[in-house]
Amino acid sequence: MNAIVTTVASHQILALRRRRVLGVLVGSLVGVTVLAGVLGWASHQTIIGVYDESVKLLTSRSLAAPPNPFLLKPVLSMLSNMVIYVTMIGALVALVFGHVIVAEDDTTGIGRLVFSRRLSRTQYALGKIAAAGLTLGFSMLMCALVSIAALILVNRTLPSGGDIGRLGLFFGFSWLYLMVFALVGMVTLLKSGRRSLGLLSAMGVWLVVTFAVPQFTSGLRPSQSLNPIVDPISTSQAFFKITRRARPFSIAEQFKEASARMLQTAPSEPISTTLVRVLTIAAALTLLCAIAIRLVQCHDFSRSNSGE
Amino acid sequence: MGSPAIELKGLQHCYDTDLVLQGIDLRIEHGEVFGFLGHNGAGKTTAVNILTTLITPTGGEASVCGFDVVRQRGEVTECIGYLPSEVRMYGHLTALENLEFFGRLSGLTKPKQSAKDTLKFLDASDLSDRRVGTFSSGMRQRVGIAQAIMHSPRVLFLDEPTTGLDPLGVRQLRETIVALNRERGMTVFMNTHLLGEVAKVCTTIGVLNRGELIYKDSIEATTARFPDEGSLEDIYVRMESVKGTQR
Numbered sequence: 001m002n003a004i005v006t007t008v009a010s011h012q013i014l015a016l017r018r019r020r021v022l023g024v025l026v027g028s029l030v031g032v033t034v035l036a037g038v039l040g041w042a043s044h045q046t047i048i049g050v051y052d053e054s055v056k057l058l059t060s061r062s063l064a065a066p067p068n069p070f071l072l073k074p075v076l077s078m079l080s081n082m083v084i085y086v087t088m089i090g091a092l093v094a095l096v097f098g099h100v101i102v103a104e105d106d107t108t109g110i111g112r113l114v115f116s117r118r119l120s121r122t123q124y125a126l127g128k129i130a131a132a133g134l135t136l137g138f139s140m141l142m143c144a145l146v147s148i149a150a151l152i153l154v155n156r157t158l159p160s161g162g163d164i165g166r167l168g169l170f171f172g173f174s175w176l177y178l179m180v181f182a183l184v185g186m187v188t189l190l191k192s193g194r195r196s197l198g199l200l201s202a203m204g205v206w207l208v209v210t211f212a213v214p215q216f217t218s219g220l221r222p223s224q225s226l227n228p229i230v231d232p233i234s235t236s237q238a239f240f241k242i243t244r245r246a247r248p249f250s251i252a253e254q255f256k257e258a259s260a261r262m263l264q265t266a267p268s269e270p271i272s273t274t275l276v277r278v279l280t281i282a283a284a285l286t287l288l289c290a291i292a293i294r295l296v297q298c299h300d301f302s303r304s305n306s307g308e
Numbered sequence: 309m310g311s312p313a314i315e316l317k318g319l320q321h322c323y324d325t326d327l328v329l330q331g332i333d334l335r336i337e338h339g340e341v342f343g344f345l346g347h348n349g350a351g352k353t354t355a356v357n358i359l360t361t362l363i364t365p366t367g368g369e370a371s372v373c374g375f376d377v378v379r380q381r382g383e384v385t386e387c388i389g390y391l392p393s394e395v396r397m398y399g400h401l402t403a404l405e406n407l408e409f410f411g412r413l414s415g416l417t418k419p420k421q422s423a424k425d426t427l428k429f430l431d432a433s434d435l436s437d438r439r440v441g442t443f444s445s446g447m448r449q450r451v452g453i454a455q456a457i458m459h460s461p462r463v464l465f466l467d468e469p470t471t472g473l474d475p476l477g478v479r480q481l482r483e484t485i486v487a488l489n490r491e492r493g494m495t496v497f498m499n500t501h502l503l504g505e506v507a508k509v510c511t512t513i514g515v516l517n518r519g520e521l522i523y524k525d526s527i528e529a530t531t532a533r534f535p536d537e538g539s540l541e542d543i544y545v546r547m548e549s550v551k552g553t554q555r
Contacts, residue, residue, distance in 0.1 A: 019400045
C-alpha cells in the first residue's frame with residue numbers, strides 16, 4: 001500500500017481509538033455476537049431439557065427414544081441470529097462509523113490543512129476506506145473468535161475445521177456487507193456536505209435497504225418464505241414479476257440468503273447461486289468505493305460547517 | 309529573471325454566479341512579507357484557497373514558486389505552508405501526534421523529530437504531549453503555525469492569523485513571522501484586518517476591493533504617497549472610500 005494511504009489510514013485508526021469510536025464499534029458488534037451465542041445456548045438448553053425429559057418418559061414406558069435433535073442440526077445453526085444482527089444492528093453501526101470517519105475532516109476544517117499537503121484526493125479517499133476496512137475487519141475477527149468460544153462452551157468440543165472455515169466465510173462476507181454501509185455513511189456526508197443531513201440520508205438508505213426493499217421483493221408473499229413452492233397466481237401478475245426481477249438487487253436479502261447457506265441454516269443451493277449473491281454485494285461495494293473516491297475528488301474541503 | 313514567489317495573471321473565481329475574484333494580476337517576490345488587505349467578503353480567503361490548491365480557479369492563472377496551482381499541484385504543495393483563520397486539528401490527539409501526521413503527509417523522513425524541533429523553535433515544547441482539544445485559541449494557533457512551517461516551506465500563507473488571539477498572542481505571532489522571514493527566508497502572504505500589525509510586519513501591501521486588486525506597493529512607498537494620512541489605517545480607509553465613490 002502507498003505510504004500516504006497507510007499514513008491516512010493509520011492516523012484515522014489512532015483518532016478513532018482515542019475518540020473511543022473503535023471501542024464502541026467493536027463492543028457493539030462483539031456484543032451482538034455474544035447475544036447470538038447466549039440466545040443459541042438458551043435455545044439449545046431448552047431443547048436439550050425437553051429432550052432429556054422425553055427420553056426419561058419414553059424409557060420408563062419401554063419405548064425407543066428418538067435421537068438428540070442437535071445431532072441432526074448443523075453446529076453453526078446456534079449462531080443463526082447473527083445474520084439478522086449483522087443486517088440490522090451491524091449495518092447501522094457501520095453506517096455511523098463511515099460517517100464519523102469523514103465528518104471530522106470535512107466539518108471542522110481539518111481537510112483544509114490536509115489538502116494543502118502533497119497528497120492526492122484519491123490517496124486520501126483510499127486511506128479512509130482502508131481505515132474503515134481494517135477496523136471493521138478487526139471487529140469481525142473479534143466476533144469470529146467470540147463465536148468460536150461460544151461454540152466450544154455450548155458443545156463442549158472444538159468445532160471442526162469445516163465449521164471454522166464456514167464461520168470465517170460468514171464473517172468475511174459480513175465484513176463485505178458492513179463495508180457497503182460504512183461507504184454509504186461516507187458518501188451521504190460527502191454528497192450532502194452537512195453532518196446532520198448526511199447522517200439522516202444514510203439512515204434513510206439503511207431503512208430502505210434493510211426493510212423497504214425486502215418487503216417489496218419477498219415480504220409481499222410471506223408464505224413463500226415457509227413454503228418454497230412458486231405461487232402460480234401471483235407470479236403471473238405484472239407487479240410480482242417486477243418485484244421478482246428486483247430481488248437480486250436487494251442486498252439485504254442476498255446477504256441473508258448467502259449467509260444462511262454458509263451457516264447451513266437453510267437448504268443448500270448450487271454454489272454458483274451463492275456466489276452470485278456474494279458478487280452482488282461485492283459489486284455494490286465496488287460501486288460505492290468509486291462514488292466515494294469521485295466525491296472526495298470533487299468535494300470542497302475549503303468550506304467547513306463547524307457551526308452546524 | 310527568476311520566477312516570483314507568487315504570481316497571479318487575470319485570476320478569476322466565481323461561486324455559482326457570484327464573481328468573487330475579477331481578474332487579479334499580482335506578483336510577489338521571494339523574501340517579501342505581503343499583507344493582503346480588504347473588507348470582509350472581498351475575496352482574500354478565496355485567493356488563498358486557490359494559491360494553497362484547495363480550490364481550482366474558474367479563470368486566469370496562478371503560480372507559486374513558478375509552479376502552476378492547477379497543473380502542478382504536487383510541486384506547489386511542497387513549497388507552501390498554510391495556516392487557516394481558525395485552526396482545527398484532531399482534538400483527541402496530542403500536538404505531537406497531529407504534527408507527526410502532517411509531517412508524514414509532507415513526506416518528512418523524521419516527522420516526529422521535525423515536530424519536536426518546530427515546537428521548540430516556537431517555544432511551545434510544553435504543548436507537545438497535551439491533547440489539542442484542551443488548548444486555548446492561542447495554543448492552537450501556535451500548533452497551527454508549527455504544522456505550517458515544520459516542512460520548511462518557501463512560501464507561508466496566513467489567513468487572518470490573529471483571529472481569536474489576545475494582544476500577547478498577536479505580538480508572539482508577529483515576532484514569529486519576522487523570525488521566519490529573516491532567519492529562514494520565507495516569503496509570507498498574510499490576509500489580515502489588523503492594519504497596525506501589517507505596518508509593523510509587512511514589506512508590501514495589496515488592497516482587494518470586491519474582487520479587484522485596487523492597490524499594491526511597498527509600505528515605504530505607500531506612506532510616502534499618502535503623506536497627509538497619519539497611519540496605514542487612514543490610508544486604507546481613504547483607498548476604500550475612493551473606490552466606493554467611484555462605483
